[in-house]
Amino acid sequence: MTARLITRGLLETDATTVMVAYLTADGDVHIARERSVQLTGHAPALPAGPLWIHEKSRGLYAELTRGPCQELDARFVAYVSLQDGRVWFRPEENFMDGRFTRASIQAVQAHLN
Numbered sequence: 449m450t451a452r453l454i455t456r457g458l459l460e461t462d463a464t465t466v467m468v469a470y471l472t473a474d475g476d477v478h479i480a481r482e483r484s485v486q487l488t489g490h491a492p493a494l495p496a497g498p499l500w501i502h503e504k505s506r507g508l509y510a511e512l513t514r515g516p517c518q519e520l521d522a523r524f525v526a527y528v529s530l531q532d533g534r535v536w537f538r539p540e541e542n543f544m545d546g547r548f549t550r551a552s553i554q555a556v557q558a559h560l561n
Contacts, residue, residue, distance in 0.1 A: 452491040455512050455526050456482065457535025460542075467537040469513050469526045477515035479524045479537065499551040500527065507531055508551060514540060 451470040454477065459465040466482040471491040478485075497511035512526040512535065523540040 451478075451485050451487050452489050453487045454491045455528075455535050457526060457528075457537055460536045460538040467517075467524070467526075469515060469524075469537075477513050479515045479517040479526065480519055484519060499530075499556055500548040501551045501555060502548055503546065508556065509536075509548070 451472055454469040454471055456466060456468050459467050467479060468482045468485060468487070469477060469479050470485060470487060471477060497513070500509045500511060501507070502509060508530045509527045510530060512528055514523060514525050516522075517524050520539075524537050525540050525543040526535060526537050527543075528535045
């Protein structure tokens with residue numbers, strides 16, 4: 449199987465586990481533990497998706513992609529911190545449970561000031 453890397457980061461619940469989001473030859477996005485997939489190169493850069501604010505830390509994050517992880521039997525969200533550039537993976541169920549809220553233009557401007 450041809451798999452091209454989209455992004456690499458840490459599993460939010462276990463910062464020692466490296467996760468990857470990758471693009472398959474048929475154009476599907478999948479997520480897996482890095483050690484379980486052979487990558488053949490990099491996928492074209494994806495534009496950052498929606499911006500989110502983490503309610504507890506008040507950090508600002510850009511969503512990179514979403515996809516299934518068969519190993520962990522869940523859908524995941526890959527997102528990047530706009531403060532330090534670290535990429536994280538979190539189960540979509542946890543991401544959407546109120547821990548993050550969609551950032552409005554006003555919230556982004558206030559965050560940057």
